[in-house]
Amino acid sequence: MKPNVPLLDYREVTVHRGGRAALDRVSLSIDVGEHVAILGPNGSGKSTLIKTITRECNPIADGGSSLRIMGRTTWNVFDLRSMLGVVSNDLMQSCTRDYSGYEVVLSGFFSSIGVWPHHKVAPDMAEKVRQVMEWLEISHLAGRDTCEMSSGEARRILIARALVHEPKALLLDEPTNSLDLRAAHELREMLRRIAGAGTSVLLVTHHLPDIIPEVGRVILMKEGRIHRDGPKSEIITPALLAEVFQTEVQLLERDGYFLMW
Numbered sequence: 001m002k003p004n005v006p007l008l009d010y011r012e013v014t015v016h017r018g019g020r021a022a023l024d025r026v027s028l029s030i031d032v033g034e035h036v037a038i039l040g041p042n043g044s045g046k047s048t049l050i051k052t053i054t055r056e057c058n059p060i061a062d063g064g065s066s067l068r069i070m071g072r073t074t075w076n077v078f079d080l081r082s083m084l085g086v087v088s089n090d091l092m093q094s095c096t097r098d099y100s101g102y103e104v105v106l107s108g109f110f111s112s113i114g115v116w117p118h119h120k121v122a123p124d125m126a127e128k129v130r131q132v133m134e135w136l137e138i139s140h141l142a143g144r145d146t147c148e149m150s151s152g153e154a155r156r157i158l159i160a161r162a163l164v165h166e167p168k169a170l171l172l173d174e175p176t177n178s179l180d181l182r183a184a185h186e187l188r189e190m191l192r193r194i195a196g197a198g199t200s201v202l203l204v205t206h207h208l209p210d211i212i213p214e215v216g217r218v219i220l221m222k223e224g225r226i227h228r229d230g231p232k233s234e235i236i237t238p239a240l241l242a243e244v245f246q247t248e249v250q251l252l253e254r255d256g257y258f259l260m261w
Helices: 046-053 077-081 089-095 101-110 123-135 151-163 181-196 238-245
Strands: 008-017 020-030 036-039 066-069 084-087 169-173 200-205 217-222 225-231 251-254 257-260
Touching: 008 046, 020 046, 020 225, 046 084, 046 169, 046 200, 077 084, 084 089, 084 151, 089 151, 101 123, 101 151, 123 151, 151 169, 151 181, 169 181, 181 200, 217 238, 225 238
Parallel strands: 036 200, 036 217, 084 169, 169 200
Antiparallel strands: 008 020, 008 066, 217 225, 251 257
16 A cells, blocks of 8 residues: 555546436545545435445446546455445345344455355454454444344444454445434444544435534535535535535534534
8 A cells, every 4th residue: 555545536437327427527535534524415426426436336437537445446355345344225234134243243354244154253353353342332232133133233233344354444325324313323423433543434424413523524416426525614504505405504513513404
């Protein structure tokens, strides 16, 4: 890994889905250590952006476009896990089965859902799972099947799964989707702890309160394009949010969090 290479570097990236441009010539760069929120309404291209990182969606081949993660255009999936941990709603649906919390977290080492007979679990893997779950205060979920967990508990298990490789960044897609008030608060506090420990936190959301105080930069998306990009204090304004969400906006800030109505 070369010094000063961006974590993510998009240059004129276009992705077509369903006969339209879900991403339209998107260019952005995010450095290692940055805490960034990508904010926009449903259909703005946020989920497609994530799917380009996980290689579920491929950009249109164009001589002027590129998508690099840590300076590279191609990655072995196992090597990529040590750079970027992804927690998505698609993964949430896949992991809610009769696997224990311990098994789901451990499966992060194998890029699988659950642990299979051919997987060789080394002692250091088991110890790392124990340490991560203890640090995130979810050790009590180790023996419980994820299909019996609440949405908030399952989401925290997936975050632990993403962290066993000690990635440089954690990318979350709509992190508080389907969570009640208490579960959403607990998850945001967990993200604050992760950000404070030095792991970059990248939030992709349409829900303003998801933007934890540690986030210093906000990228607004609209109709598959970057609408605005800059410091949080300059981007989270009634005028800019009204442009993106197409509705009149009032803002309230409290303890580093924003509310919009």
